[in-house]
Amino acid sequence: MDRQTSRVHSREVEQATKDALKRRGVTIEEIAKIVYEMQFPYNKGLTMEHCVESVKSVLKKREMQHAILVGIELDELAEKKMLSAPLQQIVEADEGLFGVDETIALGAVFTYGSIAVTTFGHLDKNKIGLISKLDTKVGGAVHTFLDDLVASIASSAASRLAHRTRDLEEENETFADIPPEDTVPEAKVKGART
Secondary structure, three states: OOOOOOOOOHHHHHHHHHHHHHHOOOOHHHHHHHHHHHHHHHOOOOOHHHHHHHHHHHOOOHHHHHHHHHHHHHHHHHHOOOOOOOHHHHHHHOOOOOOHHHHHHHHHHHHHOHHHHHHHHHHHHHOOOHHHHHHOOOOOOOOOOHHHHHHHHHHHHHHHHHHHHHHHHHOOOOHHHOOHHHHOHHHHOOOOOO
């Protein structure tokens, strides 16, 4: 098989990721609320729009897209009772010693450095905003992977903003001085896809 013809285009993977999150009731805005809560105390002039842009940028990363697609697929298969025993029962119950969900989500945050890793740990423990809602077992919904994936996205987006804060400080600026689309440090690099 020709390796080139078997590749999935980036736009297709990105769209599939957005579709999967939407299908599961997760919006960029809900994730951005978590980011805002985490970063507002440290960033003068930070707006929800800055946080939304940061979340959108995180969702363009292949590592994050792959983690989301795998995790959501496993949650959905568990809801349909399509996993083999005993994995079905473990995922469905979100057993405490089952750490694969956190491992997949944590693997995706490594792209954003140690601050993203520590922020993920904080969100995993404290279940802020949408993460708490997803972690609560209501009805037949299974969100064993999704709650951790939302924490992964939010911690990555918060880390991006923290790094951008440092860039702004060096220029004697704050988030009040830049439009949301300039939250991406690479925004000024010609030809960079942000």
